[in-house]
Amino acid sequence: MAQTPVKVTVTGAAGQIGYALLFRIASGQLLGADVPVKLSLLEIPQAVKAAEGTAMELDDCAFPLLSGIEVTDDANKAFDGASVALLVGARPRTAGMERGDLLQANGGIFGPQGKAINDNAADDIRVLVVGNPANTNSLIAQQHAPDVPAERFTAMTRLDHNRALSQLAAKLQVPVAEIKKMTIWGNHSATQYPDLFHAEVGGKIAAEQVDEAWLRDTFIPTVAKRGAAIIEARGASSAASAANAAIDHVFDWVNGTEWTSAAIPSDGSYGVPEGLISSFPVASRDGKWEIIQGLEIDAFSRERIDASVRELEEERAAVRELGLI
Numbered sequence: 001m002a003q004t005p006v007k008v009t010v011t012g013a014a015g016q017i018g019y020a021l022l023f024r025i026a027s028g029q030l031l032g033a034d035v036p037v038k039l040s041l042l043e044i045p046q047a048v049k050a051a052e053g054t055a056m057e058l059d060d061c062a063f064p065l066l067s068g069i070e071v072t073d074d075a076n077k078a079f080d081g082a083s084v085a086l087l088v089g090a091r092p093r094t095a096g097m098e099r100g101d102l103l104q105a106n107g108g109i110f111g112p113q114g115k116a117i118n119d120n121a122a123d124d125i126r127v128l129v130v131g132n133p134a135n136t137n138s139l140i141a142q143q144h145a146p147d148v149p150a151e152r153f154t155a156m157t158r159l160d161h162n163r164a165l166s167q168l169a170a171k172l173q174v175p176v177a178e179i180k181k182m183t184i185w186g187n188h189s190a191t192q193y194p195d196l197f198h199a200e201v202g203g204k205i206a207a208e209q210v211d212e213a214w215l216r217d218t219f220i221p222t223v224a225k226r227g228a229a230i231i232e233a234r235g236a237s238s239a240a241s242a243a244n245a246a247i248d249h250v251f252d253w254v255n256g257t258e259w260t261s262a263a264i265p266s267d268g269s270y271g272v273p274e275g276l277i278s279s280f281p282v283a284s285r286d287g288k289w290e291i292i293q294g295l296e297i298d299a300f301s302r303e304r305i306d307a308s309v310r311e312l313e314e315e316r317a318a319v320r321e322l323g324l325i
């Protein structure tokens, strides 16, 4: 194991996603089975002790690839030398909270964390925001990190992508691995658009293998509202599946893929205003996300992509108005 360990910072490390994520990172699933890692766990002061408990358990696993763990409530220390930042900790919406309050509270987290990344992270830093509202939190962090290339800030729609694969596989009674070219467009919210008009099963377009009513009235709302359904069933939001999706996102970003979904800064492709961190069909080549180009977008898809992108524009306008970016 000659390679220098890669520093991976996880915020919200004492939370439920953190607990499902850290052990998988330490076992080599985030970056690869031959890449040693150093973990930095960032928490708020009240949760540092719980994060220290998780660090004790990580020690007790004796992972061969884990070369060190630090636990801190200091963002500058946590991101110092980091090459991967998983921003999981966020302020959840509580009863009576308006959207503006939620954005304001998260601006207070993601602005300073973006600045700490800007000032301390390694030159090759890659950032994945999981904490909701993930796309706009990622935008806030990015806007506080002017020295980091903008495209290094991303947000997670891989869980939505995986949910879409699973729903379609069950409907068509095929293994998940037979489905290619699945895409989630837009925001990680109920307006997201899971697209079956480019997805393929057995080399044929998926939308042509299901009836339109199922696609419109069952598939799209089931995928888009799955997060709420999990909360209803479990009494807590998705954790292991969210951690799994974060692993998938970063692994593919670093190691390459020909097609998946990720929320990345728009370059104006497909009419998505430049700069919005929106989900697209993407490939990863040479460690960089690229938006897959040249897809034909029919009227059904256009309407739904536009609605989700409109929501992202509204969120961007709101955080601008609040002075958060």
Ligand SMILES: NC(=O)c1ccc[n+]([C@@H]2O[C@H](COP(=O)([O-])OP(=O)(O)OC[C@H]3O[C@@H](n4cnc5c(N)ncnc54)[C@H](O)[C@@H]3O)[C@@H](O)[C@H]2O)c1
Residues within 6 Å of the ligand: 011, 012, 013, 014, 015, 016, 017, 018, 042, 043, 044, 047, 088, 089, 090, 091, 092, 109, 129, 130, 131, 132, 133, 134, 156, 157, 159, 160, 188, 237, 238, 239, 242
């Ligand atoms: N993008 C997605 O697909 C997706 C899926 C599931 C959950 N989420 C979101 O992920 C976030 C975390 O979920 P969870 O279930 O782990 O929540 P959780 O409440 O169990 O844990 C969140 C943790 O973040 C910590 N935290 C809060 N502010 C922090 C800060 N400023 N710095 C560092 N840590 C901080 C809290 O102390 C807590 O330990 C939520 O916003 C949730 O909505 C996103």
Ligand SMILES: O=C(O)C[C@H](O)C(=O)O
Residues within 6 Å of the ligand: 132, 159, 226, 227, 228, 230, 237, 238
């Ligand atoms: O935390 C939530 O509100 C839901 C979460 O984003 C999910 O998609 O499971």
